[in-house]
Amino acid sequence: KQEVTQIPAALSVPEGENLVLNCSFTDSAIYNLQWFRQDPGKGLTSLLLIQSSQREQTSGRLNASLDKSSGRSTLYIAASQPGDSATYLCAVENQAGTALIFGKGTTLSVSS
Amino acid sequence: ETGVTQSPTHLIKTRGQQVTLRCSSQSGHNTVSWYQQALGQGPQFIFQYYREEENGRGNFPPRFSGLQFPNYSSELNVNALELDDSALYLCASSVAGYGYTFGSGTRLTVV
Numbered sequence: 001k002q003e004v005t006q007i008p009a010a011l012s013v014p015e016g017e018n019l020v021l022n023c024s025f026t027d028s029a030i031y032n033l034q035w036f037r038q039d040p041g042k043g044l045t046s047l048l049l050i051q052s053s054q055r056e057q058t059s060g061r062l063n064a065s066l067d068k069s070s071g072r073s074t075l076y077i078a079a080s081q082p083g084d085s086a087t088y089l090c091a092v093e094n095q096a097g098t099a100l101i102f103g104k105g106t107t108l109s110v111s112s
Numbered sequence: 113e114t115g116v117t118q119s120p121t122h123l124i125k126t127r128g129q130q131v132t133l134r135c136s137s138q139s140g141h142n143t144v145s146w147y148q149q150a151l152g153q154g155p156q157f158i159f160q161y162y163r164e165e166e167n168g169r170g171n172f173p174p175r176f177s178g179l180q181f182p183n184y185s186s187e188l189n190v191n192a193l194e195l196d197d198s199a200l201y202l203c204a205s206s207v208a209g210y211g212y213t214f215g216s217g218t219r220l221t222v223v
Contacts, residue, residue: 004154032209032211034211034212041200041219042217043118043202043215043216044155044202044204044214045214046211046212049210049211051209089154089155091154091155096168097208097209098160098167098168099145099157099160099168099170100145100147100155100157100204100212101157102154102155102156103154104152104153105154
């Protein structure tokens with residue numbers, strides 16, 4: 001059974017810091033991996049999708065990497081801003097492409 | 113693109129009642145999935161529909177059921193509501209291999 005773990009569970013940083021969020025999964029037989037952002041009480045906003053043949057994706061200040069063989073992904077946020085404060089969720093798609101399995105998320109707080 | 117739209121945004125139901133949640137998929141997306149998110153947890157997969165047929169189901173009892181319509185809109189039905197069904201219900205639409213787009217969710221409270 002696929003399990004997804006995100007470390008740390010919570011993180012507080014001052015504005016301007018670069019930071020790394022970690023995601024690990026137990027079964028390397030995945031289809032895609034997707035990172036989401038969730039503001040309190042809201043839905044999920046897709047940040048980055050790493051397709052099965054890819055190892056990295058970048059969007060603005062965000063960079064995500066994927067190492068399927070070791071079951072790890074990292075989300076790098078450069079020059080953090082207070083507006084980045086949210087919960088970040090990592091999700092792996094099963095190999096059949098029928099479901100996402102989520103971690104519990106990392107709650108980020110960026111202070112000005 | 114119109115995105116994924118869910119209705120209602122909030123509702124309160126009594127234990128034992130039935131509820132229907134609705135979702136309008138993003139234009140061009142032929143697959144819809146439903147997820148349940150309890151407070152402080154990651155979303156849990158309920159089921160997925162492709163071309164109006166269920167093609168994947170998570171660990172949820174049969175009182176959770178769904179429909180997908182020819183225009184790719186979808187419903188989630190929950191019968192015999194229990195207190196533990198209180199959660200944020202998220203709908204997502206997708207095209208195979210291109211990731212998932214989520215709606216803003218429906219907050220269900222069972223009292």
